Amino acid sequence: MADLQPDMPRTTEVGELDGLPDAPFPEQPGQPEPHTPAGVLLDQARALLAAHPVADGYSGLPWALRHLPRYDLELGEAAIDTDMPRMREGHVGALFWSLHPPEGPGGDRATVGTLEQLDHVRSVIESHPEGLRLVRTAGQVIDARNCGRISVVLGPAHATALDDSLGVLRILRALGLRVLTLTGTAWAGERGLTRFGEEVVREMNRLGVLADVSGAPAATAERVFTLSKTPVLCSRSAARALRPHPANLPDELLAALGAARGLCMVPLIAEQTGPTVQDVADHLDHVRDVAGPQSVGLSGTYDSGAVHPRDLADASRYPHLIAELLRRGWSEADLALLTWGNVQRVLRSADFAARAAQHRRDTSPTRITELDAL
Amino acid sequence: MTSLDEARSLLREFPVVDGHNDLPWQLREQVRYDLAARDIAVRQDDHLHTDIPRLRAGGVGAQYWSVYVRSDLPGAVPATLEQVDCVRQLIESHPADLRAALTAADMEAARAEGRIASLMGAEGGHSIDNSLGTLRALHELGVRYMTLTHNDNNDWADSATDEPKVGGLSAFGHEVVREMNRLGMLVDLSHVAATTMRAALDTTSAPVIFSHSSARAVCDHPRNIPDDVLERLPANGGMAMVTFVPKFVLQAAVDWTLAADDNMRAHGLHHLDTSPEAMKIHHAFEERNPRPIATVSTVADHLDHMREVAGIDHLGIGGDYDGTAFTPDGLDDVSGYPNLLAELLDRGWSKADLAKLTWQNAVRVLGAAEDVARGLQATRAPSNATIESLDGDA
Numbered sequence: 001m002a003d004l005q006p007d008m009p010r011t012t013e014v015g016e017l018d019g020l021p022d023a024p025f026p027e028q029p030g031q032p033e034p035h036t037p038a039g040v041l042l043d044q045a046r047a048l049l050a051a052h053p054v055a056d057g058y059s060g061l062p063w064a065l066r067h068l069p070r071y072d073l074e075l076g077e078a079a080i081d082t083d084m085p086r087m088r089e090g091h092v093g094a095l096f097w098s099l100h101p102p103e104g105p106g107g108d109r110a111t112v113g114t115l116e117q118l119d120h121v122r123s124v125i126e127s128h129p130e131g132l133r134l135v136r137t138a139g140q141v142i143d144a145r146n147c148g149r150i151s152v153v154l155g156p157a158h159a160t161a162l163d164d165s166l167g168v169l170r171i172l173r174a175l176g177l178r179v180l181t182l183t184g185t186a187w188a189g190e191r192g193l194t195r196f197g198e199e200v201v202r203e204m205n206r207l208g209v210l211a212d213v214s215g216a217p218a219a220t221a222e223r224v225f226t227l228s229k230t231p232v233l234c235s236r237s238a239a240r241a242l243r244p245h246p247a248n249l250p251d252e253l254l255a256a257l258g259a260a261r262g263l264c265m266v267p268l269i270a271e272q273t274g275p276t277v278q279d280v281a282d283h284l285d286h287v288r289d290v291a292g293p294q295s296v297g298l299s300g301t302y303d304s305g306a307v308h309p310r311d312l313a314d315a316s317r318y319p320h321l322i323a324e325l326l327r328r329g330w331s332e333a334d335l336a337l338l339t340w341g342n343v344q345r346v347l348r349s350a351d352f353a354a355r356a357a358q359h360r361r362d363t364s365p366t367r368i369t370e371l372d373a374l
Numbered sequence: 375m376t377s378l379d380e381a382r383s384l385l386r387e388f389p390v391v392d393g394h395n396d397l398p399w400q401l402r403e404q405v406r407y408d409l410a411a412r413d414i415a416v417r418q419d420d421h422l423h424t425d426i427p428r429l430r431a432g433g434v435g436a437q438y439w440s441v442y443v444r445s446d447l448p449g450a451v452p453a454t455l456e457q458v459d460c461v462r463q464l465i466e467s468h469p470a471d472l473r474a475a476l477t478a479a480d481m482e483a484a485r486a487e488g489r490i491a492s493l494m495g496a497e498g499g500h501s502i503d504n505s506l507g508t509l510r511a512l513h514e515l516g517v518r519y520m521t522l523t524h525n526d527n528n529d530w531a532d533s534a535t536d537e538p539k540v541g542g543l544s545a546f547g548h549e550v551v552r553e554m555n556r557l558g559m560l561v562d563l564s565h566v567a568a569t570t571m572r573a574a575l576d577t578t579s580a581p582v583i584f585s586h587s588s589a590r591a592v593c594d595h596p597r598n599i600p601d602d603v604l605e606r607l608p609a610n611g612g613m614a615m616v617t618f619v620p621k622f623v624l625q626a627a628v629d630w631t632l633a634a635d636d637n638m639r640a641h642g643l644h645h646l647d648t649s650p651e652a653m654k655i656h657h658a659f660e661e662r663n664p665r666p667i668a669t670v671s672t673v674a675d676h677l678d679h680m681r682e683v684a685g686i687d688h689l690g691i692g693g694d695y696d697g698t699a700f701t702p703d704g705l706d707d708v709s710g711y712p713n714l715l716a717e718l719l720d721r722g723w724s725k726a727d728l729a730k731l732t733w734q735n736a737v738r739v740l741g742a743a744e745d746v747a748r749g750l751q752a753t754r755a756p757s758n759a760t761i762e763s764l765d766g767d768a
Contacts (some may be wrong), residue, residue: 108449109503111449111451111452112507119507167455171456171458174462174515175514
């Protein structure tokens with residue numbers, strides 16, 4: 001067997017996102033990957049994740065914790081899929097904490113439900129200051145990482161939380177919200193965005209709230225790709241070409257998302273991807289092929305009630321997925337984008353677009369009744 | 375130097391902290407928050423009691439902006455958030471005149487800079503929809519007092535102007551008070567039933583306020599404070615901020631309002647109906663019965679009495695501007711405070727007394743609530759109580 005040593009990524013070489021070597025794994029089709037022992041690949045995956053940790057696009061942890069009488073994330077909790085030891089083992093560097101109530105958008109009390117989630121998240125973060133840090137900007141994600149903390153980004157929340165009001169959107173942003181899922185309202189429903197819906201997207205751009213169109217109809221997704229001044233997320237979408245789940249994206253949308261430099265975050269949900277690590281890797285391969293390596297990301301979806309593929313049962317298992325991708329010949333550059341770089345880019349872009357928009361655009365006083373005939 | 379000149383010079387050093395102003399609600403009702411349509415940087419005499427030139431003329435140094443919403447409409451929480459958003463916009467768009475204030479220290483900093491400290495108060499427990507998480511969110515957003523009720527009862531507290539239901543505060547109501555203490559949000563007892571006032575005073579470990587209430591012994595209206603409650607303020611450390619609303623402070627106006635309401639009901643209309651037909655009936659009533667006019671002296675009578683009962687360290691001012699259709703003569707809008715101070719000077723109030731009334735008491739009370747909160751936060755975790763768990767399903 002060939003000496004693998006020259007190909008091993010050395011962490012000192014890959015500590016920075018900038019200046020990645022162009023070809024850390026020189027293309028050698030057919031070899032040596034098929035012969036690489038699994039343990040070596042896993043070591044490679046861990047080394048790679050140490051440099052480029054996982055930014056997980058969707059975690060249901062806040063809800064799971066609400067139903068535990070007491071917990072200590074530092075010591076570890078068997079009742080949930082996510083805790084500090086397992087996140088460290090899985091090399092998780094950042095988490096998007098979902099504010100979606102599990103029972104659905106929430107009706108009349110959607111705003112209250114979201115405020116309660118925000119409050120709960122804040123108290124969980126405050127009680128784990130050694131492990132977690134609430135972040136509001138891309139820059140703060142870097143700071144948190146430099147301090148050895150796992151960043152928590154607030155969102156996605158449901159659009160219903162807005163109660164059709166841009167004022168409420170601004171308040172949720174002031175409370176730290178960064179991602180909003182654009183489905184299930186009168187202005188972002190089955191028929192796409194209304195005029196008020198478009199104004200919501202413009203105000204989100206001005207505030208730096210990312211649009212999430214997972215689960216939205218194609219009409220909404222396409223309009224948001226066009227309208228948004230900053231890349232858009234699909235927080236939990238795999239490839240429909242491989243598996244016909246309604247939240248999965250057809251190839252046309254994946255291509256459009258890629259062209260808009262948005263981010264398709266493939267969920268570790270067996271129903272959407274299939275039951276094995278190889279199935280997840282197939283989706284990642286497909287999304288990378290169709291949308292491009294700059295448009296693929298990961299959503300652990302742990303503690304959200306989803307059934308996960310085998311061998312990816314909790315937040316410690318990311319190295320197994322990365323090892324599979326290494327086996328398939330993913331370059332370090334592409335893997336670094338997948339786990340960390342793309343999320344950083346999207347957050348940073350939203351921060352930048354918001355600063356730019358605030359010079360151009362005042363707070364929107366628009367009310368839904370002015371734009372949408374009801 | 376006339377009393378008025380002296381009042382103005384006093385206000386330059388110790389400006390007014392006003393406990394309650396409904397400008398945000400007027401901006402909602404009049405222009406749907408299109409702030410450009412009511413630019414408060416210039417005088418808005420035709421539309422509002424409040425704008426920056428008149429706040430300056432009135433010697434206002436700090437304002438609790440009310441983020442009131444009606445209790446009879448659905449969606450109180452999102453509507454309250456919109457009110458908060460409105461105040462944030464007002465502050466952001468007038469940086470030379472308004473300064474966001476979250477603490478007593480911020481109030482002092484604003485005074486030192488010559489800006490108007492802008493605080494927020496929520497008017498009615500309906501604004502948290504029985505959710506302590508929402509209460510904490512309001513605190514996080516800068517809301518520094520909550521009136522426990524508005525004109526109607528809520529599920530956990532009785533209002534002064536509704537039928538008794540829980541008999542003051544329910545178990546959850548007491549928990550709301552404790553959580554407010556832990557947060558450093560002032561418990562505001564304006565609008566609540568006397569039973570609620572007493573229950574809250576029993577439970578609170580921080581000073582309470584009455585953001586806009588006067589003395590019931592001077593004018594018998596349920597919105598005013600009974601003497602036995604005023605007497606408890608020294609031990610509690612809190613304050614009563616006298617309000618100017620004529621139909622609460624002048625007995626003749628109270629009686630007139632009752633008669634006017636009866637007249638509306640006699641015509642088969644709701645007493646708050648403002649339809650053209652109802653207004654016609656009301657104007658006819660007003661022709662026959664001229665509306666009694668309150669004056670600066672009416673308000674000073676309340677302050678004299680409240681001072682006797684509660685003491686000079688427990689008084690303040692809460693005009694309720696833009697929350698009332700009528701105002702007393704001489705206190706027509708937010709530029710009127712110097713007239714009240716001049717009247718009090720003429721009645722022999724000292725400069726030291728007036729400094730407490732206008733500025734010092736209110737700053738002390740907020741600072742004391744912060745101290746209590748710091749102490750409680752060391753020993754008490756955020757409350758996860760729900761109304762179902764404490765009050766049952768009754």
